[in-house]
Each structure stands twice: as C-alpha cells, then as structure tokens.
Amino acid sequence: MQEKERFFAFLQQSSGLAESQAGQQIFRAAEIQSFMSTARDTDGTLHELAPLFATIDSFRAGVLALIGGSLVERGGNASILVETILELMQRQLLLAKEYAQKSDTLEAETLFQLLPEATRAHYGLPFTLLAAMTMLCRDREARKRWQLRQDMLALIDELEETYDTLSYIKTVLTLLDDQELLVLDPLNKRGFHVRMEGIQDRMYHCYALLQHAILEHTGPGYLDAEPTDPFVVRYARNQNLESGDYQKAQDSSDEQHFSFSYPSALRLDNEDYSLDPLVFFPGSASFFELPAIDGMRTLLIGKTFMRFLWTPANMYPIVHEALTSQVEIVRELATVEVEDKLQRILLPQRQE
DSSP: OOHHHHHHHHHHSOOOHHHHHHGGGGGGSHHHHHHHHHOOOHHHHHHHHGGGGGTSOHHHHHHHHHHHHHHHHTTOOGGGTHHHHHHHHHHHHHHHHHHHHHHTTSOHHHHHHHOHHHHHHHHHHHHHHHHHHHHHTTOHHHHHHHTTOHHHHHHHHHHTTTSTTHHHHHHHTTOBOSEEEEEEETTTTEEEEEEEESBOSSHHHHHHHHHHHHHHHHOTTGGGOOOOOHHHHHHHHTOSOOHHHHHHHHTOOEEOSSEEEOGGGEEEETTEEEEOTTSBOOTTSOGGGSOEETTEEEEEEEOOSSOOEEOHHHHSOOOOTTOOOEEEEEEEOOHHHHHHHHHHHHHHHHHO
C-alpha cells in the first residue's frame, strides 16, 4: 500500500481516550512520518486532504489540521484549507464547550463514554488552533470574513482561559485589515487618507507605522517631528526579524512624534486652528473609539506637547512570524477638502 493510502486509512481509524490524551505522540506514527516525508506537491496534497475532514473524528481532524498547517509552512497555499480549518475550529469549540461543562464532575473514562466526540475535540483543538493561526496570518481575506463572525468571537471569549492559543486567535480576528482612517493636520491644513493592514487593535501599533508613513510622505521635520527609529518601524511591521531582534525589542521604546487627538480637540481662534492638548487620543485605546466623519474614522495630528513613550514588545508583541503589518497613505486630500472636514468638525461647537 502506498504511503498516501496508508495515511488515509490511518486517519479513518477511531481515536481512543489514551491516544487522544497522549496528544502530540500521534505524530510519531509511521503512517504520518512516511506521508510527510514523501509529500512533494504541497498544493496538490492540500486539495487531497480537504475532503477527509468530513470523514474522520474530531481528534484526528485536529491532527490533520496541523499537518495541513505544516504543508502551508512549507510553502503551500493557505487559501486551499483555511475555510475548512476554521469551520473545524468552530465545531471543536462548540464540542469543547460541552466538554468543559462536564469535565469538573466526571472521570475521564466516564466522560469519554458519555461525550466521545467532545472529548476528542478537547484534545484535538490545540492542534487545530495552531493550524488556524498559520492560515489566518497568511490570508487577509479569510481574516476579514471571519472577523465578522460574532458567534466565533463569543466562543473564543468563553473558552480563552482554557486553551492558550485562543488569545492569539482572538488578536488575529480583531486585526485592523483594510480599515481606513482620515488623518487631519489643522495647523497646515493637510489631510491624509490612510489604509491599514494587519494592525493590532491598540492605537500604539497604528501610531508606530502611521507617523512613519506620514514622515516618509511629507519629508523630515514635518510638524517638527524627529525621525522615527528604523528598528522600531521594522518591528512594528514584523519585517525580516531575526532571533536577536526579539530580545532587542524587549529593551526598545517608541514614542509619539506627533500629538494624536480626537476631533473634539479642534479649536478655532481668530481664524487659526489649534488643538486642545487635554483632548488627546490614548494609545492603548481601540481604533473603533474614534468618531467618524462621512463614515470614516478621523484623527487629528499636531506638534507634540508631551512625550509619550511605550515599549513595542509589550504594546503589540509579535503574534506570528508570517503576519505582516502596514499603514499606507492612499492619497493626500486637497486643501479645500481638509477645510471642509475641519469646518464640519467645528459645526457642533457653533451650535452649542
């Protein structure tokens, strides 16, 4: 029997309690070892694996998910299996929830007899979560689709303390992907339409790359800002990092090169725009706390009035080596557009 057929037949076997509890020991099986050593066409193999998920038990499905993730790590196309893996993750989370409700009151053997698939899902889920991270960090469109799945996010919140990797999945499913931002500079009457990809939903991460993008676009010294630190920018992008860079990041700090403020900070005195320094936008806040103008969330920038420091490794640690982040200036607004936006921000103040 060929390695592939032996491997497929192995997957079809039912997992017992002892095998499930042994966890990663299953990857020592000769059938898995032989299959992985002979798999050459990664994309073709991923296509062949996809139908198997519907025919095997929850523990072996987790094993198969991790094998699929390994093939993606070898260069396979994540989009081939990403939906299958994420649907498996959701099924296993539902079963794991059922398992958790009984696990404190029943012995392992009794629980396995009562809830065999829930037990298998509990032990297979950690493998599936690792595979899901591999897929999601490489497939932005899949992230965007599953970011809309409130049912999935609710399950993650409920079980996050039970399965360690769920906190990483949660971070990935709350990334700012293709979210747009309007950045207005009242002093110079300039505005920037910005798009984000793979940005963690804590504004410090946005600031790190936003201020760099603006300074690259405008030239050095804009709003009297100092140049950004190349290492900090590379870390925030997760770009070409090596092992020593992770330790270096622990001892590195970043700072705001501009002041970042809510639109409500805008003031008009004698036809000159200014920003109230007490109405700043905190870096630990969510992007979704920003108010919107014409459906686009809006942030004001100005000269710094206070030095704000943060540690990148604490504020937006690297989630996965394959996950890259960027902030892109799509276009600079015409002066007349900026003036119109600023006047609209001031309108509520005039009506008071």
